[in-house]
Amino acid sequence: MSDKYSPSGQVSTYKMDVDLDNGYTTSWDLSLPPAREQFDISTVRLGRHGGETESDQIFRSRLYSAVGAITVAGGHVETAMKRLVLHLRGERSSRFSLVDKTWSDLHKMLVVESGKAGPVSAELAKTLKWGERNEVKRRRDDVVHAYWWNFDGCGVTRSRFFRREDGTCIVSTFENLEEDALFLFEYARRLDDLLGEDWPRAMLRNSRNGSK
Secondary structure, eight states, rough: OOOOOOBBBBBEEEEEEOOOOOOEEEEEEEEHHHHSSSSSSOOOOOOOOOOOOOHHHHHHHHHHHHHHHHHHHHHHHHHHHHHHHHHTTTOOOOOOOOOOOOOHHHHHHHHHTTOOOOTTTHHHHHHHHHHHTHHHHHOOOOHEEEEEEOOOSSSSEEEEETTTTTOOEEEEEEEHHHHHHHHHHHHHHHHHHHTSSSSSSOOOOOOTHHHH
């Protein structure tokens, strides 16, 4: 951090170069109020002088597409878990209000079901182990529970806040995010496949004239 260059009232402003793990160096003008003489880099409010640029908009379009795919995939996983819990418990109803649980709770419920005698128990146990081995929940959580640095020139960087811990910065690539989405969609597919034809299925018709 360089010497302050433009104090404004009681707020001190500093020139600062931040070296990120992805090889990017980004330059900041950092303002520190007197009550915040020390700061955690993961908690700063990030902006740009003059507002967003065209390159920021292009970067955001790609970032939001990647984050959106992971968010959709995560929703598919949670939905697949709820279907499977209802099915394995012999519920005749398909009302999700009966399994209004978190991802972690649904996973625990499926672990219990995998330990019971049943036609899909062994395959369910293998599927759950696959998900744990490939850290599917961590992949989802690191995306949806993050503060994304959504400006060009910072790389694919996010601030991540774990429960009862200080924040940390996670530096990745768009290829990493694409891989996260693929693993999540694959996990959802494996869970849904365990239902066989024992759950309602809706199939879209192909239109000769394309979608309307």
